[in-house]
Amino acid sequence: MKKLINDPADVVADALRGMAAAHPELRVDHADRVVYRGDAPVAGKVGLVSGGGSGHEPLHAGFVGPGMLDAACAGEVFTSPVPDQILAATRNVDGGAGVLHIVKNYTGDVLNFEMAAEFAAAEGITVQSVLVNDDVAVQDSTYTAGRRGVGATLLVEKIAGAAADRGQSLDRVAALARRVNAEARSMGMALTSCTVPAVGHPTFELSETEMEVGIGIHGEPGRRRIPVRPAREVAELLVEPILSDRDFTGVVIAFVNGMGGTPLIELYLMYGEVVALLDKAGITVARSLVGSYVTSLDMAGCSVTLLNADDDLIELWDHPVHTPALRKGC
């Protein structure tokens, strides 16, 4: 394993120290491993808390700041945070208008956020939760833990963050977050696995001639392994299942996401292929995002996320945001 780390056991703590040093506008609680916007809690504003395993950077701490999250809880690499962390974050961002938990649909995240929400409710804090489950690679939700939360997590955090910033109520922000999730679909693929620092070797092996289709964001194997194909055909493998899962007929926000180990030149190349396919399907892209935002450590590969967008969602997408990883309009 070749990584820029000290002790594998200290990766998360060391990274949070660096993040605190790089972003004095944030407040980092190193004991609880929670990253807060510097002025939290914001009186009268719905507090947005997310979090999850580390290794998906910039998700989630990179999206803490005005217009997006109020706090992000960092778990160990690929391991959800524990209820104590989430409870502390919930308490510290409650500005009197309630708190929204944005939870990716993985068993561990769901259980830990659920326990934290129970503890918070017992303290008199109003909490609502929204589950993100946009991954069409998980086909039979009845016989699985359900679809995973992947690329749409960023879209939910951005758009719910904008609504909260505009002073909307907890009920409205939560309903909007659920709507964004319901209108979004994602599909991902990998050219390589990734190496969890505490493990020291790749989670699975892919030869030079193979790729894995239908992956999540934890280095877990996907649904099937096939020979590597040109980007044009890979784009079809990602876009086709999304379009056949849901009716995308009009205008979308399109997001091509890197898994952490793929250069931007390839992501833009893939975006070009994706847009060509959307054109052919009569779908107009209103807004786009290209880059590595919801990652899986050093995995090479990408995912495509499409969000059915109306004027309201686009306006909230355009709302100013000021975070380490996403910044616009300010």
Added chain:
Amino acid sequence: MADVDTGLFVSWIREFARLIGENAGYLTDLDAAVGDADHGVNMDRGMKAVVAKIDEGPDLGGVCKQVATALIGSVGGAAGPLYGTLFLRMAPVLGSVPSTDATTFAAALRAGVDGVVARGHAEPGDKTMVDALAPAVETLDAALAAGATLPDALRRAADAAAAGRDATTPLVARKGRASYLGERSAGHLDPGAASSAMLIAAAATAAGG
């Protein structure tokens, strides 16, 4: 008759921590095949936190809560809330007493396993912890009802848990992260069932079974 006191309970937990520590790499390798390669690392971190915090204390329920709090606060993932809930649900059945009989201990373990089922929504056959834990509590109850001593009954329960664990190999996962693999999850032992079988084996060892 006092079959289980706080000393025995703490020995159980220490033995479980020892087994987890010894097999952390093995559990993580199992998880790499079907999940995200962290089960052994997480459980080892959690059980080390438990061992650092646990003391024989005055009563069984109190010791249970110590274990639960340490697990929930340090493991993360699905295993933290699930194992934490197991011990949390055992506490009220054991109660604030320094020792209890075998039947009450078995009832407490059953309440704990019911808690795991309720929290994780998994049924037997879903390729999870429940596949080791459910046959263990069934066997424990049946053995005690048939007049077995607690050490003997726990040994049989541990055998049942191991058989349940091994039976997860051909199953297609329906819960947890392995379920994303679909048919490809078949052919791999479930890491949660493996650590759960260790929990019951540790109880048998601690009881001298």
